[in-house]
Amino acid sequence: MSWDNRIKIVNNLSKIDVNILGQGSALYVRVTREESIKQGLSIPNQRNRGLEVAANRGWKWVKVYVEPKHVSAELWIDKRTALAELINDLKTGKIKRVFARHQDRFWRSSEVRDKLLQILRTHEIEFWDFDSLKDYRTASGKFALKVQADACEYEKDITSERIREMKRGKAMSGRPAGGPPPYGYTCQARVKREFMQKEGFNEEEAYRKACEVIPNKKEWFINLSEAEVLLLIISTYLSKHPSLVVSSQCLPKFRPEIQKRISHIFQNSKVPMGSHRIAEMLNIQDYRNINGHPWNGSKVLSIINNPTAFGYVTYDEVSYEKKQPANLPRRNSKFFRAIHEPIIHPELWQEVQAVKNRNTANLRTKSRTGRTYPLSKLIFCGKCHSSMRAMSQGLKRPFAYYVCKKRSYYGADIKNNPRACDFPRINARYAEESIWKNLLSLAQFPSDALASLEKIKAQRRKQRPLLKEAYEQIKKEQMVLRGLVQKYYSRFETSRDSAEEDLAWQKLIELKTWQNELNDKEQELKQELSKKWMRQPEKIINYQLEKFKALVGKIKNRRLLYQALNEKYRFRVVAHERYLIEPRIEIDLLQRKRALELPELTRKIADETHLIKLSKRIDIQPADRKPIKAWIQEEQGKHVCVCGCGHFIQIGPQHRTKGIPRYKFGHHTFPLMQKMRRYNEKGLYTISQISKMLGIGHSTIRRCLGRLFLEPTMTVFRNKIKLFTEEQIKIMKLAWLGGKLKKDKPEIFEN
Ligand SMILES: [Zn+2]
Ligand SMILES: [Zn+2]
Incomplete structure (x- = not known):
């Protein structure tokens, strides 16, 4: 039987007949992306079935709330607009009940459930699913809802975990984990689509043809026209002849005339090139990117950054360890040898990355005015601790200075603007010169550091037995817990009625969370216990200081040197006063040991206790700098106007840094x-x-x-x-x- 003439669908609550005002029902509809693919969960399905249920129950009118986007039920109303609207309407008192296909439409986590039930309770709203009225007021009703919601949450967790495991397993065995093939490769589905678009085949015909070209559905195969471009990009980037760059599996696939063409283009271009020049070259040669558009620098760079063409698949192990979704860029993830054929020789990956690191960032230091500021991003305001930016003034930029970012943005008026900063500007020339002179004096052996190291050593010696004891205690508790879990599990399995089953289930959940907590603690303690304190910190400090000195002696370009120092020793400068600045470095005592055994990312997170901090305060005011009044007196009457009038130029205090003008004011012959x-x-x-x-x-x-x-x-x-x-x-x-x-x-x- 159809529902449409037995029930009223309302869109605007203010237009309802007064007689049936408090009789309304609210139908809530939501799908997620994965669910919408499964049958029976699509929005029209949920809506129609809901209206049918409402009609059969003889409800007077229904307002339908559909989430416009695919949203997860873990989110609260700031991300779920339809739910927010529903809650708003509940407050009007016109709605008697809310219902949905299943309670998991409303919530999939206990947090959202508690919030929503609280709202229903205050407005005394009935809560239904398509089967029956759900009781959320009595103890047993609450309990039933809770167990069901926990089951929903468990199911969701398990699914995402399973997907993660599946993807990792695929990566480890070298297979793609889903998604379209990257540039340079093609797959069966893509070939089929191309047959349908270009040749006008129908689906079945195209599929048959595609199967002939590519028999295996899930593998990636080299797309020769794209591989040609890829080869050109990498070989011009490395300035190596294409025949040295291409992999042995890919080379025989190119026809001789194509090989000749690639080689010809390579020899006619001025290698090496950066990504932007490569894009230009490709466009001149009439190559187009995967979307049929002209190439640009960032697209070329994304090819250079993608390890797939070198025959690798990647997996973000760091996020996996943290049980989070992958978010590292491919080039920083862990590499696995892929089963698809490489286009580029796999060993060239390191070389390409080295070229990229050499090309980017460090070399782009020149500003528009032709000045370089070696301390920018490394010098910090002593008052508000924000970084300072470099600026210059005057016609030929003779006066350069570093100014606190807040001062440069909000001004120096601290009385009227709470965000302003009145820290003085630091003369760039003085600061740069004095730091350059004093760099090596930073590397003096820190005697006070040793004392504090001894202190930490003693402290750890005291702590160790306590830690061991705690560790053993946890081990014992874990054993007891394992027994308990086993017991309740068998009780759950053998239970005869649902009440007993629910109780056992509830207990199991409690025990499991307890077990997880204990496991975390155990891991923590284990790590703490396994840490070894170095035997001879003096030796390591000396070694590191020697390395520091060697680095200072090696790099002549100040900007490059400071950046290298910042990377290795966290070099930075704090400005305390107008003429008082303090360069700082930190020496990580574990650095050498860590470098050998830890992946690069974790190495950067240094343990605070192993840091030796070195710094030195420097007065940057030159000794021979006169007071400004004396300087003006000295210069007054020495400079004659160039226009030939014979007058002297009036010297002002601003002229010391900006330079003395050639013309008297108003005499310039513009x-x-x-x-x-x-x-x-x-x-x-x-x-x-x-x-x-x-x-x-x-x-x-x-x-x-x-x-x-x-x-x-x-x-x-x-x-x-x-x-x-x-x-x-x-x-x-x-x-x-x-x-x-x-x-x-x-x-x-x-x-
Ligand atoms: Zn400041
Ligand atoms: Zn003049």
Whole structure:
């Protein structure tokens, strides 16, 4: 039987008949991406079935709430718009009950469940699924809901875990974990699609053809036209002939004329090239990227960054350890040898990455003004601790300084702006020079560090027996727990009625969480116990200091050196006052040991206790720097104006850093000024000159032109400068004094 004439569907709550106002039902519909594929869960299905159920139960009217996007039921109303609307409508009191296909439409975690049930309780709303009324007020009803929700949560966790395991397993055996094939490769589905689009085959025909070309459904195969481009990109990037770059499996696939073409293009281009130049070259050769568009630098770089063409598949082991979804870029994940054929020789991957690291970041240090600022991003404000940026001033940028980012953005007015910072600007030249001179003096043996190391050593010696004891205790508890879990599990298996089963299930969940907590603790303690304290910290410190000195001696470019120091020793500079700065380095005592055994990412997270911090305060004010007044006195009367007038130049305090000007103020022979002077000699004056003569604002003069005043005699300089004769100026003066302007003014000014 159809539901459509037995039940009313309402969209706007304010239009409901008063008699049936409190009789409403709210149907909630939600799907996730995976669920929508399964049968019976699509939005129309849920909606129709829900309306049918409502009609059969004789409910008066229904409002349907459909989540517009695929959302998970773990999220709360800020991400679920339909649920938010529903909760809003509940507050009006017009709705008597909410219902959905199953309670898992509303929640899949205990947190969301508790929040939502609390709302239902306060408004006294009934809660139904398609089968029956659910009781959430009595103890047993609550318990049943809880167990079901826990089961939902468990199912969700298990599924995501299973998918993770599946993907990892695939990566380890070298197979792709799903998704479309990367650039350079193709698969059966893609070949089939191309047959349908280009040849106009129907689906069955295209499938048959595709099976002939690629028999295995899930594997990736080399796409020759894309492989050609890939080969060109890598060989020009490495400046190696394509025949040395291509893998032995891929080479025989290219026809001789294609091999010749690739080699020809390579020899005609000026290698090596960066990603942007490669993109340009490809576009000139009429190659197009995977979407049929011209190449650009970042697309080329993404090819260079993708290890697939080198015959690897990757898996993000770091996130796997943390039980999180993968988020590392491919090039930083763990590599596995793939079963698909490589296009590029696998051993070249390291070489390509080395070229990339050499090309990027470090070399782009020149600013537009031609100055480099070796300390930018490394120097920090001593007041607000934000980093300082480099700036320069003046015509030829003679005065460069580092300024606190907050000051540069919010200004120095700390009284009116709480975010401002009034830390003074640091003279870049002084700071850079004095740090360059004092770098090596940083590497002095820190005697106080040894004392604190001894302290930590003693502390650990004391702690160790306690830690061991705690570890043994946990081991014992774990054993007891295992027995308990076994017991309740068998009780759950053999239970005869559902109440007994529920109880056992509940107990099992409790025990499991307890067990997990204990496992975490055990791991922690185990790690702590396995840490070994180094035998001779003095030796390691000395070794590291020698390495530091060697590095300082090796790199001559300041910017590159500071960056290398920052990477290895966390080099940074703190500015304390205008002329007092403090360079700092940190030496990680575990660095050498860690480098051997840990993956790169974890190595960077250094243990605080193993850090030796070295720093030195430097006064950067040059000793021979005079007070500004003495300097002005000395320079006064030494500099003559270049224009030939014979006057001396007035020296100001700003001239020390910005340089002394060549002309006296107003004497500069700008071409336009000379032109104007010639017009003045002929008796022609500009508006700003007239404004000074008559004491009228120049915008007033402009406004009154053609009304109170006459039009200009002539206009020069692209019609921008208006010129008037002396005769005209006299008439203007008379007109102004005659007060004819008053007629133009509005009446309120009359008296
Ligand atoms: Zn600051
Ligand atoms: Zn002069």
